[in-house]
Amino acid sequence: MIDAISFSNDTLHYLDQRYLLLREEYVSTKSHQEAIEAIKTLAVRGAPLIGVAAAYTIILGINSFKGSKEEFPLFFKTLIADVEASRPTAVNLFFASARLKQVYDDNFATDTIDVLFAKMNEAAKKIHLDEIANCDLMSRHGVDQIKIDLADILKKRKLNVLTHCNTGTLACCGTGSALGVIRLAWQEGLIERVITSESRPLLQGLRLTAWELQHDGIPFVSISDSSSAFLMQRGMIDFGIVGADRIAANGDTANKIGTCAHAISAYHHNLPFYIAAPVSTIDITIPDGTHIPIEERNADELRTIFGTQVAMPDTPVLNYAFDVTPGKFLRGIITDKKAVVGNYVEELKTLFGQ
Numbered sequence: 001m002i003d004a005i006s007f008s009n010d011t012l013h014y015l016d017q018r019y020l021l022l023r024e025e026y027v028s029t030k031s032h033q034e035a036i037e038a039i040k041t042l043a044v045r046g047a048p049l050i051g052v053a054a055a056y057t058i059i060l061g062i063n064s065f066k067g068s069k070e071e072f073p074l075f076f077k078t079l080i081a082d083v084e085a086s087r088p089t090a091v092n093l094f095f096a097s098a099r100l101k102q103v104y105d106d107n108f109a110t111d112t113i114d115v116l117f118a119k120m121n122e123a124a125k126k127i128h129l130d131e132i133a134n135c136d137l138m139s140r141h142g143v144d145q146i147k148i149d150l151a152d153i154l155k156k157r158k159l160n161v162l163t164h165c166n167t168g169t170l171a172c173c174g175t176g177s178a179l180g181v182i183r184l185a186w187q188e189g190l191i192e193r194v195i196t197s198e199s200r201p202l203l204q205g206l207r208l209t210a211w212e213l214q215h216d217g218i219p220f221v222s223i224s225d226s227s228s229a230f231l232m233q234r235g236m237i238d239f240g241i242v243g244a245d246r247i248a249a250n251g252d253t254a255n256k257i258g259t260c261a262h263a264i265s266a267y268h269h270n271l272p273f274y275i276a277a278p279v280s281t282i283d284i285t286i287p288d289g290t291h292i293p294i295e296e297r298n299a300d301e302l303r304t305i306f307g308t309q310v311a312m313p314d315t316p317v318l319n320y321a322f323d324v325t326p327g328k329f330l331r332g333i334i335t336d337k338k339a340v341v342g343n344y345v346e347e348l349k350t351l352f353g354q
């Protein structure tokens with residue numbers, strides 16, 4: 001499997017996803033500032049991977065600390081604020097920083113700095129290992145749900161699945177969230193073909209998902225983002241499955257811009273549309289999608305394609321990185337704990353023991 005991120009010898013190693021497929025470039029850094037820049041520029045990307053990268057970035061930051069124990073609280077507060085300011089929508093980033101803050105809160109008063117840092121290191125590694133394990137759990141729950149929901153078609157033939165953006169190894173560390181489900185469904189003989197929508201402007205679907213599918217020998221075809229309704233109308237898509245950057249308590253889901261249009265089209269055509277995401281992507285503190293901060297990115301991402309100007313340099317642009325799909329358009333939310341279908345307000349709470 002592709003190693004999108006790893007941490008060894010106090011060094012963060014990652015595959016720079018901005019240049020795939022033009023070049024496969026691995027970067028190693030001990031600098032937390034460089035790691036923050038990697039998150040901001042989407043060199044590392046995808047909600048679970050952003051969470052893992054954020055945890056290791058905090059470790060790089062504390063490793064660079066040279067002051068006394070008394071000076072650490074202010075340093076740590078600034079470090080956390082800098083990491084949290086890197087990308088606003090993927091809640092996994094805040095999940096990771098909250099975990100490390102908890103280790104700090106629980107141990108700072110009693111531990112030496114060295115012991116505290118060792119505990120934080122362990123916590124960061126655990127976030128990483130948990131996300132890998134989550135992929136396998138989501139995949140199992142997702143495939144089981146698909147077998148139930150699409151049983152009638154599966155008696156006759158295999159399925160054509162639509163996915164958007166990239167939710168595979170590159171985004172999740174393990175086999176993936178939505179792409180993990182697709183991989184297992186393929187291994188179990190349920191999939192005819194995967195349809196990957198390009199995911200303008202940064203083309204995560206066209207570049208990254210296609211690359212991962214090719215790597216695994218899974219048949220796929222890529223489409224422009226605006227093609228999905230037409231393909232559904234023609235019976236060329238049986239269901240959709242995507243990842244998430246933040247899920248509100250009522251199931252409203254932020255994911256890569258373009259997801260909402262796919263989900264509404266699927267709903268119109270009576271096709272199941274699923275979200276696959278680990279529980280670390282659910283923000284149970286917000287009641288609905290209106291509370292999800294939506295990242296707006298640089299206008300030049302839209303005006304240019306890989307550095308080539310494709311619009312007037314002063315073309316006014318709205319470049320929202322994510323949209324919010326209302327929960328009512330979703331057939332289910334596949335998590336590592338279980339597949340949640342039905343009443344999201346009641347069901348999602350139970351994942352948090354509420």
Ligand SMILES: CSC[C@@H](O)[C@@H](O)C(=O)COP(=O)(O)O
Nearest residue numbers: 045046047165167171243244256
């Ligand atoms: C499992 S990844 C889920 C999402 O993070 C993914 O679909 C997505 O929107 C990624 O956006 P990106 O801007 O590439 O970080």
